[in-house]
Structure formats: structure tokens, C-alpha cells
Amino acid sequence: SNNFFLLAGPCAIEGEEMAFRIAEKVVEITNKLEIPYIFKGSFKKANRSRIDSFTGIGDEKALEILQKVSEKFDVPTVTDIHEVSDAVFAAKYVDVLQIPAFLVRQTDLVVAAAKTGKVVNLKKGQFMSPEAMKHAVQKVKDSGSDKAWVTDRGTMFGYQDMIVDFRGIPTMRQYAPTILDVTHSLQQPNQSAGVTGGRPDMIETIARAGIVNNVDGLFIETHFDPANAKSDGANMLHLDNLEKLLTNLVAIRKTINAL
Amino acid sequence: SNNFFLLAGPCAIEGEEMAFRIAEKVVEITNKLEIPYIFKGSFKKANRSRIDSFTGIGDEKALEILQKVSEKFDVPTVTDIHEVSDAVFAAKYVDVLQIPAFLVRQTDLVVAAAKTGKVVNLKKGQFMSPEAMKHAVQKVKDSGSDKAWVTDRGTMFGYQDMIVDFRGIPTMRQYAPTILDVTHSLQQPNQSAGVTGGRPDMIETIARAGIVNNVDGLFIETHFDPANAKSDGANMLHLDNLEKLLTNLVAIRKTINAL
Amino acid sequence: SNNFFLLAGPCAIEGEEMAFRIAEKVVEITNKLEIPYIFKGSFKKANRSRIDSFTGIGDEKALEILQKVSEKFDVPTVTDIHEVSDAVFAAKYVDVLQIPAFLVRQTDLVVAAAKTGKVVNLKKGQFMSPEAMKHAVQKVKDSGSDKAWVTDRGTMFGYQDMIVDFRGIPTMRQYAPTILDVTHSLQQPNQSAGVTGGRPDMIETIARAGIVNNVDGLFIETHFDPANAKSDGANMLHLDNLEKLLTNLVAIRKTINAL
């Protein structure tokens, strides 16, 4: 349909009920709007600022929930991996393996993900230029796979803020299908309390600027109760606001497609 | 018509012929597309990197050309001022006084511009946050004028690059009508030769992201021969490419207006 | 004596009494430590964030106080200028004309300052690379003067912070004698209240890093009551702490000179 696709879901898999509840709602909306949908959920949060932050409900348990979501709602799924051994393990349960931004320079991890034959979604490091993602994509290709995606999740701008460089979208689309991670791009890291802040009021601003520039996909963390989500609550989109947002974005994309 | 307005023209007024040639073409396009148009030209380039760069053809001569453009094509005009004494002087010839980004913190200059009764277009300093423009607008208001505009021309990102923070558009629109200066936002300053570089290939990317976020106006430097323009040639839009760009942007804005 | 020199004083000249009180104390300390001393005071604050901020006690009155300080304590003086007409005017009263960081790209201002025959102290814009100061120095030389100094006052690092790039010191010393403005380098601009913040606890850290790298001079704003200074109180050094600081720095410089 020439529409953008969507990776969306909670930050972490907190349990089966919440995963189903979010998936059901997003499936309903994306079916209506003809947006190809991939359910997103982390089976483990490996890089929290503080050791006392929530890290997960158990790796296998969370991955099994991802698999159930896929079967129940007939959607592909994506999760992020952190060590080489995660690649083969997670590939049994999901369709897309995501390399976190901090880890995208770890060659072994990228190669291990590529060798599973799954799509590898490479997040641009906050410290990397769009142009540098060419080399990350090349590592997937050199591993014998042509299934690389790249995702922009913002770039460091001073210690406590991030910025999205929209010049990066046409640049990275030369290398691979390019996704804009709207919600993480609006994080405000390095806050003094050790809990990352955010600017969820700017979600539509950033999403529109991506869609109008032909980004291939969007990545949005969403929850029915962001304030009580166990991670990333500060920058998530409330699930109740997703339909209106996507409706606007589809209208914009249709205009763009007709130019 | 709820369309965006356009400030466009050459960087500097190099002579009457070139000013007329550019104005004629832009008027023709903007009439067709129903875009309110303000002709832009600097009467003096006061802040070139190098002393041997072109600075102008004579202040009064350039301002008279601006006035002739206004009369001949029935369009308002805008020029930038650099010292307090320029305010009253330039106000005799043009409709909008623009405060350059480097000078927007100079209170006397802002106040002098405001007191002429003309619209004051305040460019956000490359070193300023969108939020800090609230204080610049307040200086105009405190001078008894409600005619302030703000313009984003990008933000410093390392020594040799600029970036546009699109979160600034909804932020600054709370203070005043907000313009996106597309071409200066794509400058790459501090190049070793003392001549600013640019990324004109990204003009449509940046312009679209602004229009889709309801920016009130666009600022575009354009020339029929950018390579031989006497200033800012590295980031200008070729005049031949203006109509296609604006046509796309108007289509996007119409979609946005209907959301 | 191969020691560094010092530009120090209050931010703004608030009155004769405070100027004398500060000058007397600094003269006493610098005489003891054999540091060549130049008294610093702004006759006008032209670029405050907010229009309701203090801007001065009257231009001529403030300049006369600078002259009296010079005569009474037998020290040269420095003040900053903002418009071309200030150059000749201020040159009657002071020995060094300082070009503020926001204005260092204004060619007319730099040329006017150079033509007075006074030393021109060019502050590096927060948005400029050290290498770009070569062109600013060249503007002074091209105006027939060889009396240029450059001063680093920090570089923009995100919206609300500044950072000192110490690679800039050896770089700029190739162009002209180089001063490190310790106190302004520790400003934190764009704070939401419209009043610049600061990190005066880091004054000695930054000063030491400059002295150990052979910077030619230091610039320090100091006041006997920073909390009640009419500008820049947030980053000034308390006058009571100056002697200990300079004593440490002189010891470091002596070691460096002997390497």
C-alpha cells in the first residue's frame, strides 16, 4: 500500500496481560489504517541507569509472551538483544532482532544477529553520524544477509538532551529501510536522579517530520498507563493517543505519495 | 488562505537587474500558488568570516533597489540591520527589519527596530534555545510593538555543522509567528578556508519538516546562479528549483490544514 | 617576568566606590605576585537576556570611572564596545577595546576598534571554532594594526551549558596572544528564568588547565559581593578568593616556565 510500517508496543514485556492488551489495541488501529504492524517488546532491559531499575520478568518467559502475541494477533514481533548468545536464543521467538544504540558498534553481536537470517534492526548510536551507519549495515551484508534496517533514535545534544537530525533520513535510506524511533528520540538522559526524562508532548512534531520525509517505518513505545510503566514512562505515548496520531500521519503520507 | 508565507530573495542585493530578475520569478510562482511573498535582500553583509569578502554595493543604493522592487512588484520587503542607526534609516525603505542571529541579544538594536513600528523579525541565535527567544520577543513588546516574528536558522552542532531542532517550532509559535530559515539552517560554518559551506541537497527535507509542523513562514535564499552569488552560494536554492519545492510544500500544508 | 597577565574586575561599572574597592584589592594582590594587571569593567551591558536587566549607570560616567581607576592605581583598563561609534568614544578612556563574543563577526566593529590604535581583544564566539579566530585576527591586521588579542570564553555545549576546548589554546596562540576568560566560560545560558547561571566552583579547575598550557592571560570577573552584583553574579569569583587562586596559578606557571 506504500504506507509506512510501525514497530510499537511497551518498552518491556511486563506480563502476558499487558502485552495482549496493548497488541490488541494497536492491531485494531493499524488494521483500520492499513499500516503494517510489528509488535515490539524488550525481553530484558540490560542498560538501565541504575542497578535498582526494573530489568525484566525472566528472559524465556518474556520471549514466550512475544511468541504468543505473534500467534494470537498474527503479527511479526521485534525484540532487542545484548549479547552474542541472545541472537540464536531470541531468534527462536521473534522475527526482527534489534541491536540497541549503545551496542551497534559491537561487531560480534551484529554478525550473530545477521547469521540467524532474521531481519536485523540497527539502532544508530546517539554518538554516531547517519553516514557511519553505512558501516553497520555493511557488517550485516558481509555476514551474508540483506535484511538490515536502520533506526534513528536521536543524537546527543549536550549532556541532558537529544536532537533528531532529519538530514539523516534521506542519508540512511541510501543504506537500508529507515525507521524513526519517535519516543526514544525525545528522551532527556543524564538527569540527576538517574532516571531518564522526556518530552512526549513533541511526539507528533517529530513523527510528522519523519513521515513527510518518506521514512520507511516508525517506532513508538506506547502503554495504556505510561506513568506506571516499568521503564521509559517519561517519553512514551499514551495508547489512547495512538489512533489520532497515526490517522494524521497516514493522511500526510498519502499526500507525499501523490507528489 | 491559511497558507504559509515566504521570505525569499538573494542573500545580498548585488544590483537592480539581479534583484528584479529574482523578484519577478518568485512573484510569478507565489501568485500562482497563493503564497504571501516578502522580497528579501541584505543591503550590507556585515559579518562575513573574512575581511576580503563582498560586503555590498553601497547602503543607500541597495536600499533604494529594495524599495523599487516593492513598488514594481507590489510586494513587501525585508532587510537585516546591524547597528541602532540602521533601524530608522532602513525603515524608510522596507517593511520588515530583520535582526541577525548573532545580534539578537543586542537590546538597543531590538528596541530601535521595534520603535520604528515595522515588523521585527528576530533570528534565533545559533547559540540560543527556542525557549530563550521568549525574552527577545518580550523586548519588542516592552518597546510598545506587537509586531515580532521569530526565525529559526539552525543551532550549532559541533564547530562545523548546524542542526534544526524541530521541537523549537511549536515552542516558538507560543511567542510569535515563526519562520523557518531553510537555507541558512543548512550552512556548515567554521570551514578551514574561511568560507561557509552548506548542504543545499537537504533544502526540501528541512522545509517539509517545518511545513508539516505548521511553521508560519519560510525563509529561502535563492539565486539564478548560486555558484556566482557574492555570498552564501554554498547553501542557496537555485531559482529554477523553487516552483517544484513550493508546489510540494503547498500540497503538504493543505493536507495539514484539513486535519 | 614571563608570568601570565590578568584582566580582572567587576562585570559592569556600578559606581566609583565599588570600582576603586575592587581595583585596590586586585592591584595589591597582583603587585605581590608580579602579575601584569589590566582593570576590566563594562561601561554598558548591551546584550542582557531580558530588557529589565541592569544595563549601566550611563556611558560617559562609567568610562570616566575607568579612567580614574587607571590614574589612581596606575593600571591599564579594558572595556567592551558594541557599535562602531563606541570605538573612538571608548578609546579616549581605556587602553584595550574588547569585542564581545556575539559581535566578533561584525567586521565594521572590529575594523573601527583596530583603527583606534588600541589593543583589540577579540572574544571567540561561543559558536566559533578556535581556527575561525584566525580570520578575526586577520581583520585587525588588515586594518593596519598588529595589536590583536584573542580570548576564549567557552563554547556552546547543548542549549544550557558551555565547555572549554583546551585544544583551542595552542591553536589560537598561533594567531595572537591568547587569554582564557575563566568566569564566562563557566556560564550556563538559556536558563528558563532568563537569567544566566554558572559554575563558579569550577573556576580553579578551568584556570589551572589554561595556565598549565601557557595561556598568555586570564580574564576573571570578581566582586566583593557576587550575589548582589548587578550582572553575571552566578559565575563570578568572590574577591576574597582571588589571592589564593592566583598564588596557586603563579606556582604552576613557574614550573611550566622551567620545563
Added chain:
Amino acid sequence: SNNFFLLAGPCAIEGEEMAFRIAEKVVEITNKLEIPYIFKGSFKKANRSRIDSFTGIGDEKALEILQKVSEKFDVPTVTDIHEVSDAVFAAKYVDVLQIPAFLVRQTDLVVAAAKTGKVVNLKKGQFMSPEAMKHAVQKVKDSGSDKAWVTDRGTMFGYQDMIVDFRGIPTMRQYAPTILDVTHSLQQPNQSAGVTGGRPDMIETIARAGIVNNVDGLFIETHFDPANAKSDGANMLHLDNLEKLLTNLVAIRKTINAL
């Protein structure tokens, strides 16, 4: 002796001969200057920009060379680890486990390193504030170890440059002994060829600024033939220049210790 300590060596262990040759020279110099010395060498380069870059001679082989260096020259050693399983493995051979900057947010890795009982050297991410390192150190403490060090290796400054924020040294010294990684701080990443550049001409500038601010240790990559080193050649110190550099730094530190 109240002197600073030194982590130095090649980037990667390329073989026994080169490791011995570098260790021998550094041991000779540091013995003379009474600098506690820890030999540094990576057993594996896991995060190269390009997949065709050198990654190592074999993990076990490289670790055995580190152990031989330790025995032959009676010095402790340090190497960096990239996955949880590396921690116990590498701890058999070396005295200090280093967490690379990109990986310092990976909780499992930090915890695994801490649990070996070895010193854990935490490199500040290029995307992290000095203050955020408090949480990284706390993860070591919460794992039952008090043996954490932190190392500054520069902070992202635009896409293609890094900068050292010297305010970070007194800040991080509140959390743990603090090391300045002089050579990596001078990297220039994201270069178009996929090979990181550097500014080795600035090594002494950065090192002096750290030593004068009481940094506890220095980290310097050095090689007898940087141009032919298999990694990081662009920013290494030539081994022939080490003695003069350290001699200067020791003189500065002695002055500081006496203040």
C-alpha cells in the same frame, strides 16, 4: 609517592614481541619517574567501525601475552571486556577489567566484572555526563566491590569531534579514582572512510590539564610505530615521546602536591 599512576600500552596485543618491547620501555621510564604503571592491551577489538578492521590475534593467545608481560616486568595489567562471559575468563589473566565506553551502561557486564573481585575500570560513555558515572560506580558497589575506577575518554562534540570537559575530573573524583584517557579523548570519530581520526598533537595539552587538576591516573596508548599499529594509530603517542611527556607531567604534579 602521591604521584599519578599510568595505564599505558598498545591499543591491541598484536603479538608477544611488540608487547614486550613496549612494556620494557614504559617500565624503564616509569621506574625512573616513580610512576606506578599498569600495562594496557586489548585482547580483542570488538567494536571497530568496519568489519574488515583488525580484531585480534586470538583471545586466549592475547591474554596469555598479557600474563607474561605481568610476570616478566612485574607490573599489573588491564584489558577490556565486552560480554559477561569475558569477565571470569579475562580475570584469570589480568588485574584490572575495563568496561568500554559504549558498554558502560550494560548492567550485567559491570556486575560480572565487579564479582570477579578485580578492579573495574569504567569508561565514561561519550554520551554520558560526568555526574551519570555515579550510577555506574554504584553498580560496582552494589555488587559487593569497592574497587571501581572511572576513566574519561572524551565527550561527543558534533558528529566528527570529541571534547574533554575538565569539570568532569573533580566531579568524578567524588565517586571513584579518576583516570584521564588522553589518547582516545583526541579521537575524531565518524570520518567518512570508516576509520577514526585523531589529534595526537594535542596529547600534552590534554594530559597537562588533567594532571594539574589532580587526576589520579592517566591512560595513554603508545606504540613504537603508530602509523603501522593495527588499530587507533591516528591518535596514539609515539613511544619515543613518552619520557619527555611524563617528565613534564611529574614536574607539574609535584608542584600541585606542594600547593
